[in-house]
Amino acid sequence: xxxxxxxxxxxxxxxxxxxxxxxxxxxxxxxxxxxxxxxxxxxxxxxxxxxxxxxxxxxxxxxxxxxxxxxxxxxxxxxxxxxxxxxxxxxxxxxxxxxxxxxxxxxxxxxxxxxxxxxxxxxxxxxxxxxxxxxxxxxxxxxxxxxxxxxxxxxxxxxxxxxxxxxxxxxxxxxxxxxxxxxxxxxxxxxxxxxxxxxxxxxxxxxxxxxxxxxxxxxxxxxxxxxxxxxxxxxxxxxxxxxxxxxxxxxxxxxxxxxxxxxxxxxxxxxxxxxxxxxxxxxxxxxxxxxxxxxxxxxx
Amino acid sequence: xxxxxxxxxxxxxxxxxxxxxxxxxxxxxxxxxxxxxxxxxxxxxxxxxxxxxxxxxxxxxxxxxxxxxxxxxxxxxxxxxxxxxxxxxxxxxxxxxxxxxxxxxxxxxxxxxxxxxxxxxxxxxxxxxxxxxxxxxxxxxxxxxxxxxxxxxxxxxxxxxxxxxxxxxxxxxxxxxxxxxxxxxxxxxxxxxxxxxxxxxxxxxxxxxxxxxxxxxxxxxxxxxxxxxxxxxxxxxxxxxxxxxxxxxxxxxxxxxxxx
Numbered sequence: 129x130x131x132x133x134x135x136x137x138x139x140x141x142x143x144x145x146x147x148x149x150x151x152x153x154x155x156x157x158x159x160x161x162x163x164x165x166x167x168x169x170x171x172x173x174x175x176x177x178x179x180x181x182x183x184x185x186x187x188x189x190x191x192x193x194x195x196x197x198x199x200x201x202x203x204x205x206x207x208x209x210x211x212x213x214x215x216x217x218x219x220x221x222x223x224x225x226x227x228x229x230x231x232x233x234x235x236x237x238x239x240x241x242x243x244x245x246x247x248x249x250x251x252x253x254x255x256x257x258x259x260x261x262x263x264x265x266x267x268x269x270x271x272x273x274x275x276x277x278x279x280x281x282x283x284x285x286x287x288x289x290x291x292x293x294x295x296x297x298x299x300x301x302x303x304x305x306x307x308x309x310x311x312x313x314x315x316x317x318x319x320x321x322x323x324x325x326x327x328x329x330x331x332x333x334x335x336x337x338x339x340x341x342x343x344x345x346x347x348x349x350x351x352x353x354x355x356x357x358x359x360x361x362x363x364x365x366x367x368x369x370x371x372x373x374x375x376x377x378x379x380x381x382x383x384x385x386x387x388x389x390x391x392x393x394x395x396x397x398x399x400x401x402x403x404x405x406x407x408x409x410x411x412x413x414x415x416x417x418x419x420x421x422x423x424x425x426x427x428x
Numbered sequence: 429x430x431x432x433x434x435x436x437x438x439x440x441x442x443x444x445x446x447x448x449x450x451x452x453x454x455x456x457x458x459x460x461x462x463x464x465x466x467x468x469x470x471x472x473x474x475x476x477x478x479x480x481x482x483x484x485x486x487x488x489x490x491x492x493x494x495x496x497x498x499x500x501x502x503x504x505x506x507x508x509x510x511x512x513x514x515x516x517x518x519x520x521x522x523x524x525x526x527x528x529x530x531x532x533x534x535x536x537x538x539x540x541x542x543x544x545x546x547x548x549x550x551x552x553x554x555x556x557x558x559x560x561x562x563x564x565x566x567x568x569x570x571x572x573x574x575x576x577x578x579x580x581x582x583x584x585x586x587x588x589x590x591x592x593x594x595x596x597x598x599x600x601x602x603x604x605x606x607x608x609x610x611x612x613x614x615x616x617x618x619x620x621x622x623x624x625x626x627x628x629x630x631x632x633x634x635x636x637x638x639x640x641x642x643x644x645x646x647x648x649x650x651x652x653x654x655x656x657x658x659x660x661x662x663x664x665x666x667x668x669x670x671x672x673x674x675x676x677x678x679x680x681x682x683x684x685x686x687x688x
Contacts, residue, residue: 143519147527150512150571154527157568158534161545168548217444224441239679240445244452246675248629250648251664255451257652258458258466258661265454268468298448356538358632363652373540380544380636390548393541400536419532 162397169390189391196375196392200399203372206286207354210293211347214301217294218346222305223335227314238306245299253363256292257283260364284366292360293353300349308342309335344411345418351403355396372396452668459661466658477662487663490647494628497643500563501570501627506620508567509574510612516575517582531575534568539632542568547636557639565637566630570623577622581615581685614685621678625671 169185171178189196225237244252259265262279270276282288312335320330336343361371376396379389408418458466462474481487512531516524534542546565550557585608593603609616631645638646644667651660 143515143521143524146511146515146519147521149508150531150575151527153508153564153568153571154530154533157546157549157564158530158537158542161542161549164548164552165545168552220437221441221444224437228437229441235683237445239676241448242679243672243675244448246625246671247452247668248645248648248664248671249631250645250652251455251668252451254648254652254656254660254664255455258656259451259454261467263467265458265468295448295451352536352538356540356632358540359649373538376538376544377540380547386544386548386551389544393544396538396541400538404536415529419529 165390165394168387169394171387173385173387185388185391188388189395199370199372199375202286202370203355206289206293206369206371207351209290210297210354211350213290214294214297214350215343215347218298218301218305219343222302223309226306226309227312227317241298241302245296249296249359252296253292253359256288256295257363260288260291283364284368286365286369288364289361289369289371292364293357296357296360297350297353300353301346304342304346304349305339308339312338340411341413341417341420344407344413348404348407348418351407352400355400355403372399455661456665456668459658459665461658464657466656466661477658478666480659481662481666484659484663486642486647490642490644493641494644496559497562497566497634498624498627500559501566502620502624504563504567505570505574505623506578506616508571509578509619510616512571512575513579513582516579517585531572535572539630540636543633543636546633550637557637558641559638561637562634562641562643565633566627570626573623573626574619577619578612578615581612585611614681618678618682621674625674625678628671 170181170183172180172182172184221241225234229237257264260280260283261267262281262283264280264283266282267276267280270280282291316334316338317330320334325333355371356373357371358373358377361369361374362377365371365374372392373396376389376392379385379392407413408415455466458468459477460473460475461468461470462472462476463469512527515521516528542565546561547557549555550561555561589611590603590607593607594600598606629645631643631649634643635646635649642650648660648664
């Protein structure tokens with residue numbers, strides 16, 4: 129009848145035509161490269177032997193490489209710290225902005241948090257670099273307050289990476305939490321309080337169960353963000369804060385070990401799938417609910 | 429007792445909001461410091477690092493490269509996003525859910541892993557790295573953003589308006605152009621600005637597929653690897669303002685045009 133109202137019972141070619149650019153982009157630029165990366169990981173690390181099939185790269189990465197497990201463990205540890213700290217910091221703020229702050233102030237408070245995330249990631253890292261350096265801004269502040277004598281030793285440690293990750297994940301944690309808390313009906317909290325529930329009980333029995341999906345979505349997003357961030361550990365971590373993604377990056381960018389790098393990159397995808405799976409399972413969230421929560425972020 | 433708790437809670441929220449701004453203020457403050465390196469102590473106010481920055485040709489060149497890529501990515505993301513959103517909202521077709529979920533893959537795939545997979549693609553098919561590959565690569569996840577933003581507005585479109593236009597004798601294209609597109613305009617602008625900022629800031633994927641060109645993030649990357657001077661602060665500060673303004677405009681358009 130009209131241009132876009134398709135008869136849902138009959139196969140319509142129009143939607144296929146409309147969706148075809150997106151499908152093409154995904155097939156040619158996402159799926160094909162990933163398949164090639166898988167094939168590439170089974171070839172030896174020599175340009176003239178790209179028709180030989182081998183498991184050498186896997187052996188090298190998983191067996192002959194003690195650094196691999198050390199960095200993997202450290203990466204998961206740092207990312208977990210970042211997720212937990214970020215959740216503990218953001219949840220009270222999200223609750224305050226969504227429920228306690230006056231309605232006319234809410235937008236301003238949300239914007240105050242969103243705005244610093246709009247600038248280039250390099251600016252954020254530059255600032256933490258200058259702030260945490262041995263003789264940086266924090267050092268001068270603390271010295272002025274007569275709290276320390278010698279130089280700081282925060283930069284180029286795991287701690288510095290964690291700080292950088294927590295900072296840059298604020299947005300991913302805050303927005304899903306804020307969106308869900310804003311939708312929580314105040315009368316539910318009031319009713320519970322009227323019936324004699326203590327503040328803690330209201331928090332544990334109403335607020336947290338209600339925002340469960342947002343909490344798990346925020347945590348998963350923050351975790352993925354922590355795993356995939358390259359420049360934060362690169363500039364804040366030094367040698368002692370090495371993260372897994374740097375191994376992947378360096379294999380391609382610095383040491384030209386492409387085939388081994390492919391193994392490292394693919395394993396990273398496996399880790400991420402496992403983490404998303406664990407995150408969704410432990411919190412009982414479905415992929416659809418998580419996707420709705422992310423969409424809440426885009427819609428804001 | 430409860431009152432003290434409330435005050436502490438409020439102070440905590442205030443400190444959080446300040447904490448979020450500290451990094452940016454540090455960078456901007458030190459860009460005015462009359463010192464050879466971007467640190468304290470304060471040696472007096474100067475704007476000389478801004479004039480050095482403005483005379484830096486590498487900085488200007490990197491901006492041009494980045495802008496070219498941004499325009500490419502934004503156009504692709506908005507157009508393909510619009511088409512995909514129409515397919516999603518208005519039709520049920522085989523593979524619809526599969527496509528919906530697949531669109532999230534480039535969003536969650538780490539930029540570095542995506543970058544190396546494209547490098548392998550380029551290597552296998554002897555594709556030249558450079559502008560075109562970078563624009564296409566960065567478009568993959570931005571198309572998803574475009575689709576999501578435009579689809580969420582299209583879902584609220586009142587079909588009666590389009591039908592009225594058709595009843596009044598408008599043909600399909602005309603109804604689309606005069607009724608549907610104007611309704612979607614805010615979402616199209618928001619999607620455009622959002623993908624523009626997003627592609628401007630990308631480093632992880634771009635570094636692998638851009639070849640010898642230097643985008644702004646790559647310029648920052650190589651500068652931060654050498655000795656730091658307040659010039660890099662001045663450059664960051666100058667770019668922060670337009671990015672923040674774009675982001676704010678974007679948020680206000682979304683707020684103003686929200687359909688209940």
